[in-house]
Amino acid sequence: MEQTAIQDLxxxxxxxxxxxxxxxxxGLQLKSYWQGEECVCRHTPAEHYTGGVxxxxxxxxxxxxxxxxGAATAAAAKARESGEGVxxxxxxSLTVDFAKPTPLGVELEIRGKVSEIKGxxxxxxLSLHAGEILCATGxxxxxxxxxxxxxxxxxx
Amino acid sequence: MEQTAIQDLxxxxxxxxxxxxxxxxxGLQLKSYWQGEECVCRHTPAEHYTGGVxxxxxxxxxxxxxxxxGAATAAAAKARESGEGVxxxxxxSLTVDFAKPTPLGVELEIRGKVSEIKGxxxxxxLSLHAGEILCATGxxxxxxxxxxxxxxxxxx
Numbered sequence: 001m002e003q004t005a006i007q008d009l010x011x012x013x014x015x016x017x018x019x020x021x022x023x024x025x026x027g028l029q030l031k032s033y034w035q036g037e038e039c040v041c042r043h044t045p046a047e048h049y050t051g052g053v054x055x056x057x058x059x060x061x062x063x064x065x066x067x068x069x070g071a072a073t074a075a076a077a078k079a080r081e082s083g084e085g086v087x088x089x090x091x092x093s094l095t096v097d098f099a100k101p102t103p104l105g106v107e108l109e110i111r112g113k114v115s116e117i118k119g120x121x122x123x124x125x126l127s128l129h130a131g132e133i134l135c136a137t138g139x140x141x142x143x144x145x146x147x148x149x150x151x152x153x154x155x156x
Numbered sequence: 157m158e159q160t161a162i163q164d165l166x167x168x169x170x171x172x173x174x175x176x177x178x179x180x181x182x183g184l185q186l187k188s189y190w191q192g193e194e195c196v197c198r199h200t201p202a203e204h205y206t207g208g209v210x211x212x213x214x215x216x217x218x219x220x221x222x223x224x225x226g227a228a229t230a231a232a233a234k235a236r237e238s239g240e241g242v243x244x245x246x247x248x249s250l251t252v253d254f255a256k257p258t259p260l261g262v263e264l265e266i267r268g269k270v271s272e273i274k275g276x277x278x279x280x281x282l283s284l285h286a287g288e289i290l291c292a293t294g295x296x297x298x299x300x301x302x303x304x305x306x307x308x309x310x311x312x
Contacts, residue, residue, distance in 0.1 A: 010208065013209065014208040014209055015208065016206050016207070016209065016210050017206065017208045017214045018204060018205045018206060018207075018214045018216070019214055019215075019216045020208075021206075021208060024206065025204075026204035027204070048174060048180065048181075048182035048183070050173065050174060050177075050180065051172070051173050051174075052166065052171065052177060052244055053169065053170055053172065058173050058174045058220075058224075059175075059220075059223045059224075059247045059250065060175045060217070060219055060220025060221075060223050060224060061216070061220070063216055063219035063220065063223060063250060063252075064214075064215075064216025064217070064219065065216075067215045067216050067219060068214075068215075068216060088208055090207075090208075090215070090254070090257075091215045092254055093251070093252065093253050093254065094215065094250075094251070094252045095250070095251040096219070096247075096250045097248070097249050098246070098247050098248055098249065098250075101246075
């Protein structure tokens with residue numbers, strides 16, 4: 001059975017994000033999947049998202065990938081803990097540490113692992129790899145929007 | 157006399173960034189200007205950079221604006237301190253604290269203030285306002301690339 005991406009379980013009205021919204025035709029439409037004890041997203045950025053020097057991803061996109069995938073990781077982890085459906089999280093705080101330049105033209109792997117869940121707050125530790133190269137690490141504090149707690153179970 | 161944007165003083169080979177490169181036709185082409193003891197950038201993001209809920213900017217773009225403007229602030233401050241031309245900085249670390257949702261359709265004002273300069277390292281404190289609303293604050297550690305230290309003075 002094919003796994004459903006976490007972003008495809010966001011409520012219709014909350015699925016417009018440029019980074020990860022299925023309803024944003026201009027955006028990246030990132031897809032994140034639960035895998036073991038982690039959440040994984042694979043994405044190959046377009047060449048025009050270059051940094052100052054061509055051939056490397058611009059820092060803002062590294063931050064975007066970690067941020068959107070962090071939100072998905074939080075949503076999935078909270079749904080698994082509560083047994084309820086996938087809610088929608090917003091970022092309270094995001095930190096990115098850039099370890100190495102992120103090459104373009106390579107599929108990137110972004111991994112998220114939950115550090116703590118406390119009510120509507122979820123802390124996630126993140127990493128971004130290009131092949132074997134660890135390009136960036138990050139951490140986010142995500143907060144669940146009160147208006148997004150669907151009752152049905154999601155099956156992630 | 158019209159002031160030159162800091163990004164327009166970046167070396168030709170380092171001006172391709174999606175966020176702030178004058179040589180990136182697809183990008184935002186952010187422009188930052190030194191003003192008193194701060195550095196200021198004004199930008200109105202396009203509507204498709206929406207977050208999950210339409211009408212508000214997605215978090216990754218908030219991070220991008222702070223990151224690119226942080227790099228410009230660092231470059232300008234270092235040039236003013238050293239009396240040399242504007243070099244190119246890359247981000248070592250970026251933290252964003254999201255205070256309120258950032259509305260779309262409004263000109264945003266991003267401000268950067270240098271906290272410390274130590275050799276090639278520059279720390280910058282950042283804020284993002286939409287009118288009177290403080291939407292986000294941030295801080296970055298920027299590091300000057302060794303290859304970008306033009307000898308001529310820049311006049312910022």
